[in-house]
Amino acid sequence: MKNYICGIDENGLGPILGPLTITGIIAEEDIKIPDYIKDSKIVYKTKNDLKKIEEIAIVTFYILKKRLPSSPYEIFKNFTISKCVFDENICEKNIPLYFKNPEFEKVIKKYSDLIKQGKKIKDLKINVVCPYYFNQFVSKKFSKFILDLSKFCEIIKIFSEYKNIKFHCGKIGGLNYYKKFLSYFLPDFYIQTIEEKENYSHYRIYKKSNFSEIFFYKDVEKISPFACFSSLIGKYIREIVMESIKRSLNIDENISGYRDKKTKSVIEKIDFLGLKRECIIRNM
Numbered sequence: 001m002k003n004y005i006c007g008i009d010e011n012g013l014g015p016i017l018g019p020l021t022i023t024g025i026i027a028e029e030d031i032k033i034p035d036y037i038k039d040s041k042i043v044y045k046t047k048n049d050l051k052k053i054e055e056i057a058i059v060t061f062y063i064l065k066k067r068l069p070s071s072p073y074e075i076f077k078n079f080t081i082s083k084c085v086f087d088e089n090i091c092e093k094n095i096p097l098y099f100k101n102p103e104f105e106k107v108i109k110k111y112s113d114l115i116k117q118g119k120k121i122k123d124l125k126i127n128v129v130c131p132y133y134f135n136q137f138v139s140k141k142f143s144k145f146i147l148d149l150s151k152f153c154e155i156i157k158i159f160s161e162y163k164n165i166k167f168h169c170g171k172i173g174g175l176n177y178y179k180k181f182l183s184y185f186l187p188d189f190y191i192q193t194i195e196e197k198e199n200y201s202h203y204r205i206y207k208k209s210n211f212s213e214i215f216f217y218k219d220v221e222k223i224s225p226f227a228c229f230s231s232l233i234g235k236y237i238r239e240i241v242m243e244s245i246k247r248s249l250n251i252d253e254n255i256s257g258y259r260d261k262k263t264k265s266v267i268e269k270i271d272f273l274g275l276k277r278e279c280i281i282r283n284m
Contacts, residue, residue: 007226023234
């Protein structure tokens with residue numbers, strides 16, 4: 001029986017503007033991840049680095065779908081779990097239709113070593129949590145960290161059909177003890193605590209005769225290349241959604257989404273245009 005490994009990490013937990021993305025990628029455990037799959041904070045330092053993470057997203061699409069994507073929007077639609085309750089979905093409607101680097105032959109050649117490992121990469125899922133659902137969740141006296149964990153668990157449930165999986169997850173907030181939350185969000189599994197420490201927590205989850213393991217690591221990208229892989233693609237998805245939001249608001253300059261002057265000016269523009277704040281801005 002094959003063993004699998006899955007990296008799960010989040011992007012955009014801190015900003016007040018735009019979505020939170022939680023990404024999981026699963027592969028056979030003996031896969032060899034190339035050295036250029038690194039912490040997204042190292043690969044993506046400025047907006048000029050978007051091309052780098054876009055190339056990795058293109059290649060991952062190529063591996064899983066056996067063809068090249070037609071646009072960034074097609075990558076978004078094929079791998080994301082997202083929903084919108086509003087008639088105008090500004091997170092999606094202006095996602096770019098063209099890639100930063102359309103020279104696919106060069107991209108395929110550049111990442112040929114990753115492509116050779118392609119048969120061992122099984123699936124990719126990205127949970128995109130828009131501010132509306134973010135606000136709905138935390139308004140019920142839950143923290144954003146528990147929301148984050150609930151979306152991690154959604155990906156764990158989806159991938160659990162593979163069995164014998166090691167889930168490498170980033171630690172969430174200051175949490176060290178996860179069992180009660182795992183029991184709540186994974187009700188079909190029996191949860192066993194193996195070890196809980198400041199730097200990592202380790203659990204086994206059982207369903208019938210099969211079990212998998214979940215590890216929550218502090219600074220998971222320094223430990224797991226699979227978490228790095230997930231984070232790079234999750235970062236790309238968040239960035240193209242942020243681009244859609246900017247285009248919807250007719251904004252040319254780059255915005256971080258954090259509590260800085262540029263972000264505050266964007267919030268003022270949302271009010272001026274009469275757009276729904278709750279679909280763009282988080283309450284906390």
